[in-house]
Amino acid sequence: MQEHDLSFVRVEMALAQSAPASERGLGAWVRKNLIASTGDTILTIIGIVLVAMILPQLISWAFINAQWTGADRTFCATAAQGGIQPDGWSGACWAFVNAKFGQFMFGRYPIDERWRPILVAILFAALLVPLLIPKVPRKGLNAILFFGALPIFAFILLVGGVFGLPHVETPLWGGLLVTLTLSFVGIAVSLPLGIVLALGRRSKMPIVKMLC
Structure with a gap:
């Protein structure tokens, strides 16, 4: 039997080395x-030029020349428009955003009942964050609560009319927070329903295919 020459075989693990400085x-x-290639370099230069042209004007409009406070529209209008700002003024009207922030977030949802969409948003975040963290245990239970229980709870809470909650008509629903909640409820309900319908169409049972 031929013996194997182990003279050139490493018997110890090589130490890990850091990547070259370059x-x-x-x-x-x-x-x-x-700047990996000529095309990348050209695009990078164009991007830097565009940022240098746009960013100072954006900062000036959004922050430096912005109107942060005000009781009415005159604070964000020029003299020619019946306001207090000099002609040619251009800036963000954060006073308007501050005054209408509640409407942006909740639409015409009753002010006294806005705690309901806020509670839904808090529960949404509390259940979503553990799903996004791999090391958090009990993903199955978390998913059931997030995709199953939360949409039902959110819909009942927003509509009201039960458990002593005042009924809120759907024409009053609106705003960013309520819209996102409704979108989530719609997706959570339509996804499993769509899967069931798709499977039903592939069924060989005539009654099931007719219903789907």
């Missing part, structure tokens, strides 16, 4: 992602 750090990232 392959790590901010400089390496820039070379790899921004």
